[in-house]
Amino acid sequence: MTGRCPYEYLKQDVWFQLLARAVLFHAVRVHIETLHDRATRSDSVQHVVHGYYLSAADGAADAQGTTGIDAVLADFCTRARAVAARRGTKPPDAELLTDLARLAEDAVVQDPFARMLERVNDLAAREYGRGWRKPELSLARVTENPSRPVYPVDPYPITGSTFHKPKLTVELVLDPDGFGPATYAAMPMVLVHECVCHVAAAQRGETCNESTFAEGFMDYAAQYFFDAWIGRIDRDLAPAAREHAPELVHKYLQPGNPDADVRQDGLRAARKLRAWLESPDGLNLRPTSGPTAVADLAVDLNRVNEKLIKKDQLVATLNQPSYPPEVQSVLKGWYAGSTPASDLFIVQEHRK
């Protein structure tokens, strides 16, 4: 492929910078956690990484395509080896830089964003089965961190959105200047959230960030599937992705973050449902089966073409200290395979 920007809402120079960083992070992903760590506290590693960012910025000014990215990558390898060879460089840093250069040399200039969405899409399609529609990818830039930073320097300047019209699209919104190794490691969680929670959502085309179902209850399922899929999304990135996903989720749940209350409320309902499923009064499931059942039910409910407010109402019911008998009955029937999940909305309608 060439370095020409395939994304409608991204300027060529921004795309060049994002692509340059993502290609490097992908190539060295087995070390991405160490890179994230050392890039902030080791002068040698920081020098090489920031040098790469500056080269990418310079390259962006007159980027013509693949050649440009290759040149920037080659520059990275040269600089990394040179710094590794310096007398003052600490042995662990030198070892890391040498290895980064070796890996970066073999980097293939492909679109890592599209490749990652492709993998997540394949896994989500298998989970959702018939009716799944493959989303397109869009990248967009924000000049400021898209969510409220929790840390002085937020390593996760990334968020996602899903649009159903005019075309089904998953959009990653990034701050190109803050896009670092941790951001790349957190990206699978963002994409899994968008695919599991929003791409297959059948709620009459409605979207609402205030929905406890869409943003909270479904996020429990997203976290579950992230954990189950990450090895297949990218085995080499998996350890770092597992490290950073909880940090990202934690950030979005911080008080003061937009919609943190909604997310927390929905997650709480999912946890309560799990507790009920594992309780003797419920289905007495093993602790290993409870989360699976909650995630499966979430997916089933997400497929039901029902108003989002009805789904939020169900989440509020699942947040109660005890469940009405008719709700318990449908949950048991659903687990046994004899009752569709959609019956939960019917009993909800008749509940007084």
Place this chain on the structure above:
Amino acid sequence: MERLKVLAAAAALHTFTVADLVRHTGVPSNTVSSVLRRNARLFEDAKPSERGSRGRGRPRRRYAVADLTAINAEIRAIEETVGTVSRLLGVPDTEDGGGNPEEERAALVSVAERTIMRAWDTDDADDRRVLADTARLNLAAVAPSPAPDMPIYRETSPYLRVKAPDERGAPSLAGEELTVRARSLAVLVDLTSDAAEGRAIGVTDLQRAATAVATLSGVTSPERMHRFLGGLVMIAQAGDELAPVGLVTRKGDTPGAVIEGVDDSEWYMRKLPGTGDVVWAQRWARTLADRRLYACNVLYDTGDRDEDFRDTLHRVADLSSLSKPSVPRIVVSGSYEPGRINTVARAGAMLLAPDFSTDDLNSAIGAGFELPELYTEP
């Protein structure tokens, strides 16, 4: 995952080396070091007496837990935010949801607020009913167990029995605020639900609603307060009542003399300091008026002299500055001359014809509550 394992092992061991944590958790040493570094505020160097016997060679750095409460809070935060963490570690979620109770109560009340506001935003009565029910369920989850010591508004509504969170002692300030919010919100949820189901809304109901909104003014943001007043307008209109207004008249005038068909005995008067004018509010909205909260200020102007007109407009501007959040203004004027209209427009007010009725006013406030349409030219 790794972070959780390291923090949990550190909390259990109290003093440790990196090697100890590696041995106990199976997490690579560089990751252990990284976790310790990133959470440096939670740990300190162990005291000499806790360092153990020294062997040969360079002593390994030994850490001690500096803040066990904070570590436990971190561990709980990770567990509650990432369900998969507890699943992988085989820790079942607890029956009460497993999170921080106070934070969860706050989230539930906040979501209930947002949900009832969504209900006020929709024109569909069925959707409004569903959203009111959802808000009610959220409030019910705030206080699962009845607290008979707390007064309730309606015997049949268990969610009104909201109890302060700390059952072991005095409730925290945040907990008390939360309780106030939840109880006040419950009244509005009740009445929104009643309105959606076509039940009659009486003056007593409106008094309760006004008291609830007035109470919320002390514990919520101006932005949300604005929305609560909007909800109260909706509830009042469902009860065929005029929205809670601040009606400004000249000394000696009464609401009955100004608005067609209103009964003066149902109005409550407050004098405006220094102007000689008075502001009237419906008697049921007295608790709001005492806090200078109105959905709208209505100024009746005779239009006799331009100077007076401008003076009164000026006073109305003062009045609105007293009423946070800022409220729309409606000027009832006998004439629509361009000069006057421009003055009104500059004041950010809406001009209403003098023969307006309570229905006209309701309609003007309901439709244009967010920002009244301005007349620029006739």
